[in-house]
Amino acid sequence: MLSRTAASLYWMGRYVERAEFTARLIEATLRLDALSPRPAGKAAWESALLVVAAGCAFAGTERAGDPQAVAGYLTLAPDNSSSIRACLDAARNNAKSVRTALTRDVWEAINRAWLGLRGLSSTGGSEETLALTAMIRAETRGFEGALQRMLRNEAYHFVSMGAAIERADNTARLIDVKYHLLLPEGEKVGGVIDRDQWTTILHTVSANTAYRWLYRDELKPWLVADMLILRPEMPRSLAAATEEVVSHLAYIGKRLGRQGEADRLARRRQTTLARTSIDSIFGQGLHEYLEVFVRENAQLDRAIAAQFRFS
Template sequence: MLSRTAASLYWMGRYMERAEFTARLIEATLRLDALSARPAGKAAWESALQVVDADCAFAGTERAADPQAVSGYLTLAADNPNSIRSCLDAARNNAKSVRTALTRDVWEAINRAWLGLRGLATTGGYEETLALTAMIRAEARGFEGGLQRMLRNEAYHFVGLGAAIERADNTARLIDVKYHLLLPEGEKVGGVIDRDQWTTILQTVSANTAYRWLYRDGLKPWLVADMLILRSELPRSLAGATETVVGHLAEIAKRLARQGEADRLVRRRQTTLSRTSIDAVFGQGLHEYLEAFLIENAELDRAIGAQFRFA
């Protein structure tokens, strides 16, 4: 496989995962903002921007952090490189360059999602925005379903590798923002707003049911953190995403006979996660732990690029 083909597949996986995550984030924030506990509203939209590292860029637009402005910026803004529209543009361009490596189902899911945003100037009101995010999520599921029916070759594994790297990054940012930035000043930990926001976090990663299956206790922030960091049964957890990266790199190594720094880094991470407890994470400092994870994830991304000569 050519290096540029591998790079296009990898980044297609990353951009599609990013688009779906952003759609989930917008939907969950809309629902949180619609709750009766109104003090959470503005903080919830500001935190959504912080999760995707768009708070500074949005501030430059000098617009208020209200639902329509933020959802529009995260969904349609051409000047936001991480908006859903920008991600779908990038995913589609990468897919076009490797069209022969993809099945019809995979290509059509990406193209339908892209077409669904073409020509839109605004996300509309509450119901229209929910419908738009539902469409994006549906096409993302179609994309994932198409991948599952692909031949398990290098193309499949490079797409999955990119998606797993992106998934780990998104989950780490989501947890970090919640713990340090989301609860409005003056509101108590464990109160109604805090509980609603943690429910929103679980909705964002589709883990409400998983939480009830894994834990007998009611909603506890430290148990949510435990699940999203250390429980490999959850595909969107840091441990689950790490196992997925390990698996894809191992399969690529079998086919291309190429291993290197990326394999070493991710196996070290897998070992560390398997030996870590949530008490140890909090003992180190959750923010510090997640910040270190994000730095390591960026290092792993660069190692993958170097190992397979993406540049």
Template sequence: MLSRTASSLYWLGRYVERADFIARLVEATVRLDVLSPRPAGEAAWQSALVVTETAEAFKASGASLTREAVARFLTSDTSHPGSIVRCLDMARMNAKAVRTALTREAWSAINGAWLVFDKRMSRLDSDRTLALVDAVKAETRGFEGAIHRMLRNQTTLFLRLGQATERVDDTARLLDVKYHILLPEDQSVGGTVDRDQWTTILQTVSAVTAYRWLYNDGLVPANVIDLLLSRAELPRSIAAAIEETVDVLTALAKRTGTHGEAGRMARARHARMTKTRTGDVIVSGLHQHLQALIAENDELHSAIARQFKFH
């Protein structure tokens, strides 16, 4: 496979995963805002900007921190690269570059997600925002399903590698922001607002039911952290994404004969993750642990680009 084709597939996986994550984050934030008192709602939207690394861009836009303004900024604003529409635009551009490597179903899902925004750029109240992100989620789910039905070759492996790399970053940022920024200063840990926010985190990664199956003592922040950090049974957990990265790089090495820095880094990271205990991480510093994970994931991304000669 040509390196530029591999690069396009990898970035296609990343951009679709990122668009799906932002859609889920916006949906959960809308629901939290509707249920929460005003200060908590504003904090929730501010946290959504921080999670997506768009807080500075939003501030530069001069818009007020309102539900409609932030929802539009994260969904349909084309002025910055952190919106869903821009992610889908980049995904579609990469998909066009590798069109012959994709099935009709995979291409239709990408194109369908991009076309969602053609007729939905009007005023975004809560109902319209939820309808918009629900449509995006439906198409991204269709894309993920199409990948699972495709021939298991280098095409699907590079797509999965992009998805897994993006997923580590997204889930780590989500956990980090919640733990350090989201709870308003006048709200107690374990209070109603705090519980609503942890539920929102679970909703963002589709883990509400999984949490109930795995934990029997109600909504406990340490358990939510454990689920998203260490439980590989949850597809969107950091542990699952780290494991997926190792599996994909191992499969690529067997198929292409390309062994290198990225594979070694991924295996070393996975070995450390299997020895990590959530309680120890919380005691020693969750923020520091997650920041180190994010930095290491960025280094792995660069190593992947070097190993497979992305341009």
């Protein structure tokens, strides 16, 4: 497989995953914002921007502070590299360049999602925005389903590895922003607003039911963190994403005869997570732990690019 083909497949996986996550984030934030008169709205939208690392860029726009403008910026802004439109543009461009490596169903899922945003200049009101995010989620789920029916070859593993790297980054940022920044000043930890925000986090990663199955307890922040960091049976957890990356690298390395620094970093992270407890994470500081994880995830991403000569 050519290096540029591998790079396009990998980044296609990352961009589709990012588009889906951003759609989920917008939907969850809209629902949290609707819980007025509880004072969560502005903080919720600010946190959504921070999760996708777009806070500084949006602060410089003329409509900073307008919740509907935030939704539009996260959905349609061409100058926001993390907007759903920008992600689907990039995913489609990458898919076009490797069209022969994809099934028809995979290509059509990406193309339908891209077509759904073509020509839109505004997300409209809350109901229209929710409908738009529902459409994006449906198409990205269609992409995931089509991907699962692909031949288990190098193309499948590069796409899936990109998605797993992106998923780990998204989940870590989501937990960090909620725990470290989101609760309004003066509000009680464990209070109504705190509980609503943690519920929103679970909704963003489709984990409300999973939480009840795993813990059979009322919502507790440290248990949410435990599930989203350390529980490998939770598909969007850091542990699950790490295991996926190790598995994909092992397959690709065996088929292409190319192993190296990326394999070492991925296996080291897997071993470290397996030996970590939620008590030790909170002991060193959850924010500090997640900051390190995000940096290491970026380092692993660079190692993958170098190992398979993406550039």
